[in-house]
Amino acid sequence: MIEIIRNKAKEWLEKNEDGCVIGYERASDGMTARPVFIYEPHMMGKLIFDETCVHNLSKYLLNRRGTRTAVVVKPCDSRGINLLINEHQLDRDSIYIIGVVCPGMKESHFGRIEDHPLSKCRRCLHHTPAVYDVLVGEPQPETASHDYSDVARIEGMSLQERNAFWKEQFGRCIRCYGCRQICIGCYCQECFVDELDPLWVGIRSCPEDNWIWNIGRAFHLSARCISCGECERVCPVGIPLMLANRKLEKESADLFDFEPGMDAATAPPFATFIKEETLEKVE
Amino acid sequence: MTSVIVDNNLHIWLKELAEKYILIAPVTSDGVTLFKHVKAPEVGSIDLQFLNTAVSPKGYFFPLSETIFSIGVERGDVIAPMNADAEVVIFGIRPCDAAGIALIDRVFLAEPVDISYKGKRDRTILIGLACNTPSPECFCTSVGGGPANPMYLDIMLTHTPSGYIVQAITGKGKELTPVTMVEEKDVPSPPTPRIAAIPMEGVREIMRRNFDSPYWDRVADRCIHCNICSYVCPCCYCFDIRDYAGKDKIDRVRSWESCQSAGFTRIAGGHDPRPTKGARLRQRWYHKLLYYPTLFGDIKCTGCGRCVRSCPVNIDIREIIMDVQKLNV
Amino acid sequence: MCSLSAANPFIPYPATVTGVLDLTPDIKLFTVELTDPEQRENFDYRPGQFAFVSAYGVGEGPYGIASLAERKTGLEFAVRRVGTVTRALHELEPGATLGIRGPYGNWFPMEDYRGKNILIIGGGIGMAPLRPVIHYVLDHRSDYSGLTIVNGARSPRELVFSDEYDLWAEPAQCKLELCVDRGDDEWQGRVALVPQVVSELRPSPDNTVAIICGPPIMIRFVLAGLKELGFSPAQIVTTLEQKMKCGIGKCARCNVGDKYVCKDGPVFTFEQILNFIEQF
Numbered sequence: 001m002i003e004i005i006r007n008k009a010k011e012w013l014e015k016n017e018d019g020c021v022i023g024y025e026r027a028s029d030g031m032t033a034r035p036v037f038i039y040e041p042h043m044m045g046k047l048i049f050d051e052t053c054v055h056n057l058s059k060y061l062l063n064r065r066g067t068r069t070a071v072v073v074k075p076c077d078s079r080g081i082n083l084l085i086n087e088h089q090l091d092r093d094s095i096y097i098i099g100v101v102c103p104g105m106k107e108s109h110f111g112r113i114e115d116h117p118l119s120k121c122r123r124c125l126h127h128t129p130a131v132y133d134v135l136v137g138e139p140q141p142e143t144a145s146h147d148y149s150d151v152a153r154i155e156g157m158s159l160q161e162r163n164a165f166w167k168e169q170f171g172r173c174i175r176c177y178g179c180r181q182i183c184i185g186c187y188c189q190e191c192f193v194d195e196l197d198p199l200w201v202g203i204r205s206c207p208e209d210n211w212i213w214n215i216g217r218a219f220h221l222s223a224r225c226i227s228c229g230e231c232e233r234v235c236p237v238g239i240p241l242m243l244a245n246r247k248l249e250k251e252s253a254d255l256f257d258f259e260p261g262m263d264a265a266t267a268p269p270f271a272t273f274i275k276e277e278t279l280e281k282v283e
Numbered sequence: 284m285t286s287v288i289v290d291n292n293l294h295i296w297l298k299e300l301a302e303k304y305i306l307i308a309p310v311t312s313d314g315v316t317l318f319k320h321v322k323a324p325e326v327g328s329i330d331l332q333f334l335n336t337a338v339s340p341k342g343y344f345f346p347l348s349e350t351i352f353s354i355g356v357e358r359g360d361v362i363a364p365m366n367a368d369a370e371v372v373i374f375g376i377r378p379c380d381a382a383g384i385a386l387i388d389r390v391f392l393a394e395p396v397d398i399s400y401k402g403k404r405d406r407t408i409l410i411g412l413a414c415n416t417p418s419p420e421c422f423c424t425s426v427g428g429g430p431a432n433p434m435y436l437d438i439m440l441t442h443t444p445s446g447y448i449v450q451a452i453t454g455k456g457k458e459l460t461p462v463t464m465v466e467e468k469d470v471p472s473p474p475t476p477r478i479a480a481i482p483m484e485g486v487r488e489i490m491r492r493n494f495d496s497p498y499w500d501r502v503a504d505r506c507i508h509c510n511i512c513s514y515v516c517p518c519c520y521c522f523d524i525r526d527y528a529g530k531d532k533i534d535r536v537r538s539w540e541s542c543q544s545a546g547f548t549r550i551a552g553g554h555d556p557r558p559t560k561g562a563r564l565r566q567r568w569y570h571k572l573l574y575y576p577t578l579f580g581d582i583k584c585t586g587c588g589r590c591v592r593s594c595p596v597n598i599d600i601r602e603i604i605m606d607v608q609k610l611n612v
Numbered sequence: 613m614c615s616l617s618a619a620n621p622f623i624p625y626p627a628t629v630t631g632v633l634d635l636t637p638d639i640k641l642f643t644v645e646l647t648d649p650e651q652r653e654n655f656d657y658r659p660g661q662f663a664f665v666s667a668y669g670v671g672e673g674p675y676g677i678a679s680l681a682e683r684k685t686g687l688e689f690a691v692r693r694v695g696t697v698t699r700a701l702h703e704l705e706p707g708a709t710l711g712i713r714g715p716y717g718n719w720f721p722m723e724d725y726r727g728k729n730i731l732i733i734g735g736g737i738g739m740a741p742l743r744p745v746i747h748y749v750l751d752h753r754s755d756y757s758g759l760t761i762v763n764g765a766r767s768p769r770e771l772v773f774s775d776e777y778d779l780w781a782e783p784a785q786c787k788l789e790l791c792v793d794r795g796d797d798e799w800q801g802r803v804a805l806v807p808q809v810v811s812e813l814r815p816s817p818d819n820t821v822a823i824i825c826g827p828p829i830m831i832r833f834v835l836a837g838l839k840e841l842g843f844s845p846a847q848i849v850t851t852l853e854q855k856m857k858c859g860i861g862k863c864a865r866c867n868v869g870d871k872y873v874c875k876d877g878p879v880f881t882f883e884q885i886l887n888f889i890e891q892f
Contacts, residue, residue, distance in 0.1 A: 037504040037505065055595070111419045172315070174514050175510075176510040178507075178595060181507040182595055194546075199527065202527055203348075204348045204525075204527060204536050204538055205347040230595075233595070234511070236337050236338065236511050238315035351620070351623065352623050359626075363620065390861070390864075391862060494890070521864045522857065522858070524857045525671060526666075526670055526672075528669040533669045547865065551673075551697070552695065556868070570867075573870065573889075574867065574869065
């Protein structure tokens with residue numbers, strides 16, 4: 001599989017001399033992966049693809065607008081590209097998407113690979129990328145149904161229990177914005193917490209503002225989050241960010257029968273206004 | 284003969300400390316170890332098997348957010364925050380983290396003194412725990428530290444099968460040592476753990492000569508410019524000062540910030556001397572490995588390895604240092 | 613419980629706006645008086661230093677002090693409305709409260725310049741930190757040789773301190789050259805860029821110190837011109853501007869390489885600047 005990725009990437013870069021290939025290389029621990037930017041075809045041997053390639057590389061495409069870029073994507077990452085194209089943030093023609101049929105990623109940390117899959121991979125439905133220019137691997141059938149048992153656990157709590165749960169989780173937040181910076185859906189020129197004039201939230205860390213930050217971000221992503229799980233992976237204090245995102249994802253699926261990022265043409269429900277739509281009171 | 288406190292007595296001592304002081308100790312929950320305020324009934328939850336906490340304890344002196352003062356909206360009066368008087372004991376701090384606080388001391392205790400920081404330093408006692416098992420990412424010995432380095436601590440504890448060896452380092456530490464719980468035993472010191480060495484020779488000079496190298500842009504390609512490295516670090520101290528206007532009062536708040544975030548050096552009117560990712564990334568390494576050493580002599584890094592573990596895209600300071608030495612060729 | 617206000621370097625001195633003067637469409641001159649008599653007495657500052665001015669509820673910013681302490685006119689700041697804090701300051705009227713932290717930074721060593729020709733080159737709001745230097749030389753006229761001032765702006769309405777020009781040009785051996793990037797119907801003076809005017813003046817480098825302040829691009833071209841005229845970097849002095857938060861060397865934001873503009877500057881010679889590792 002890796003040979004095909006390297007060859008396709010090399011072919012593309014030879015034809016697009018000013019371009020860049022974004023893929024994975026071996027990390028400094030000698031066992032996990034990290035993003036790599038390759039500008040010279042003869043360096044393509046650096047590329048790897050294995051069960052430690054967890055990073056969503058499609059965010060980097062936003063730094064390379066106006067240039068030609070090839071990117072290696074897994075199915076979850078590819079949904080991010082569809083989202084960005086739909087929201088007019090990326091030009092489809094300047095991207096060469098090397099889509100990889102994904103075997104699922106193992107849970108890995110620096111210097112350590114666990115022998116079980118990431119929970120997002122255990123519940124993954126789509127093993128074939130939603131968009132690609134070249135497909136590496138044999139297309140796999142979709143897994144049948146969503147597993148929202150993690151969300152159900154929270155839904156089963158009383159309001160007070162839920163409040164206490166989230167208060168404790170968000171209480172650890174140090175406002176590092178790792179979640180925002182890695183997230184493909186977070187690309188505002190000026191994030192609502194950085195807005196100075198007026199000062200909406202600010203960067204003060206206190207329980208109330210940490211709440212607003214995390215819940216605000218989750219809501220900004222509702223019906224847009226493509227469930228790549230990167231936010232939760234990077235959080236240095238282990239906040240279960242995907243729980244919040246997946247709750248909203250479940251709601252979007254129930255209300256709108258909508259799954260973000262499956263194609264570039266369909267706009268997310270909250271970015272869509274259809275004249276014929278009416279508001280109905282939900283009993 | 285060494286002074287030793289056995290596990291049972293340690294538990295009693297911790298309870299006493301929690302009753303008399305604000306006890307801060309490492310606690311693991313949901314798989315994450317962080318320093319927390321531990322009350323007396325909770326001392327059983329203290330995790331002394333930890334390698335190191337996810338975030339350094341510098342926040343107990345230089346808080347994540349701190350109200351410097353407030354202004355009453357109605358009368359325009361300045362309300363200085365009251366400095367709490369309670370004494371604090373940080374228990375289980377690693378030598379690298381104590382060294383990190385000392386690096387921040389050089390800046391915050393220099394004239395004009397940051398009196399809030401100084402007040403917290405004066406009221407806090409540091410009880411250290413030597414590292415018998417370093418993390419694979421640790422490199423304290425390459426930056427002037429060590430797994431059993433007692434500097435900057437008031438008391439040092441070293442775990443052995445027969446109990447914790449207790450060393451009082453300072454006068455404050457001696458006063459706090461619970462003499463009734465300490466026994467004199469013949470206990471050999473545990474072997475010094477081996478920590479991989481990072482060659483540091485010539486780094487300063489090579490960096491001075493290679494400021495404009497395209498290397499920094501290349502590394503910055505994968506940097507996502509979050510604040511994680513600066514925030515988990517025991518010796519990063521960049522901060523922001525901003526006013527938060529409430530209904531009754533305006534708070535002027537100091538918060539952590541990172542030189543990595545976009546717009547860190549942008550002035551009103553739009554000019555930014557570090558407009559590129561590479562320029563911002565470069566600032567981090569130059570501050571740690573060149574600017575701070577030029578001003579104070581020591582490298583602004585204690586080898587704790589947190590940034591190596593926590594960087595989402597594996598920007599590894601040890602690799603940076605070794606790459607810098609190759610820039611020389 | 614002890615109060616933190618004693619000697620807390622982050623707490624400003626309370627002050628009142630005693631005067632507001634419109635200098636240009638977007639620049640105002642604020643005269644400020646510290647409320648506490650002892651703080652007022654001890655607020656001793658020199659040409660080139662700066663202070664943080666707080667618009668409470670919005671924030672604080674560093675501004676070059678535009679007055680000369682010895683003249684006892686009160687503490688003056690020329691502030692250009694360009695961002696959040698400056699916009700809030702521009703709404704203040706006489707009687708309004710604000711906060712002052714300072715004085716910070718180093719200063720122009722006026723004693724070292726005694727006996728020399730002083731060449732002042734300023735563009736736009738850059739004239740603000742140069743004004744106390746001009747006042748000092750005028751007040752100690754016999755201590756200095758020639759005084760030449762080149763003052764430019766984008767347009768005639770944007771020339772700063774125009775009400776003082778007669779006083780600057782009047783004394784013996786003082787020359788004032790004004791120029792604008794583009795004129796208007798009434799403008800009778802030079803329409804030229806500051807670097808051009810400097811080059812045409814052909815100031816001699818002999819026994820001269822050149823003090824420049826203005827937009828980076830102006831400084832760059834003036835520097836090139838002075839170099840051609842034979843000025844050495846040690847004879848050329850400027851004052852730098854960087855994003856600041858604490859002003860006292862602790863927040864690690866205003867550094868240009870290993871130099872902190874708030875502590876090692878803002879006044880630097882070009883000899884020092886040439887040794888800077890970083891661009892500003």
